[in-house]
Amino acid sequence: TNKVFCIGELLIDFVAENQGSDLSKATLFTKKAGGAPANVACAIAKLGGKSYFVGCVGKDPFGTFLLDVLEKNDVDISLAQQSKTFTTLAYVSIAEDGERDFVFSRGADKELKYDSSLKKDFKDSLIHFGAATAFLGGKLEEAYGRYYFDALTQEAFISFDPNFRSDLWKDDEATFIKKCLIFIEKAHLCKFSLEEALIISGKETINDACDHLHETGAKIIAVTLGGQGTYISAPSLKLTVPSIKVKPVDTTGAGDAFIGCLLQQIATLNSPFDILENNQLLLKMVTKANKAGALTTTGYGAIDSLPAKEQLD
């Protein structure tokens, strides 16, 4: 199986327990490991794949906690970094009107330093870029650009998930879109929510959005649709692959489970690029990835509810 490098943020989510009140009133918070690229790395490792997390946490108890979580889930953390800057913290609450109330205290995730020694391992590997905080500047953004360049020159399989967080881009969506398009241009696999596909493409339907994103350069596009499954679009393929029926209790991490499961399967191919030539195999893999997403919704939290190989089989 080929290696999968997941590059991006790992942070603490402090989730307010008194749901239905905004953060100004919340008193009790639960500490959870968060960060989409880290979730993806866990999803892959739990399914038996070889995943590396490339990101930075603080040299503090929160950073130690986060790296422990990844290690316990069999993610290789030898490429993770710890800086003197405090671990990135996000405080989240669902306010009375159902809107998410969010305070973001950006710290060590932005300190990721580029490491030129990784480049040699990129050949035959899959590189997953999850962009939630990567486009907010800092050393991380510079490292992102350089790893993207290395992935291109080493002919790695490139996977991209914009992880659009409206709270982080309130006044500057256009910049976020512009930065995403650079990665979409050369991505072999892109994973979007419906909202992301429409926002980034500027189109009004899923069909038009995918056509536009293919024109930009994306090869395989997966648009996750919650309980309805996944719309999959490739140059000679366009259809919705249904998911299975489950009783969801918490949908956090379903998208990460989906893309992690898809990447883990692609990593088992002789060459990851074989998937670009085999629609039947792609549909089979998406069907399985849908199940991984569905199962994740049946448990609380993101990482804890990711399915293990035995469970998914």
Ligand code: ATP
């Ligand atoms: P995230 O909450 O991680 O941002 P997302 O919006 O990217 O998630 P979803 O569409 O919620 O992703 O879920 C990913 C996949 O998981 C879906 O494509 C689907 O296959 C499966 N899934 C999610 N929710 C359900 C559900 N309620 N029933 C069945 N399958 C589901």
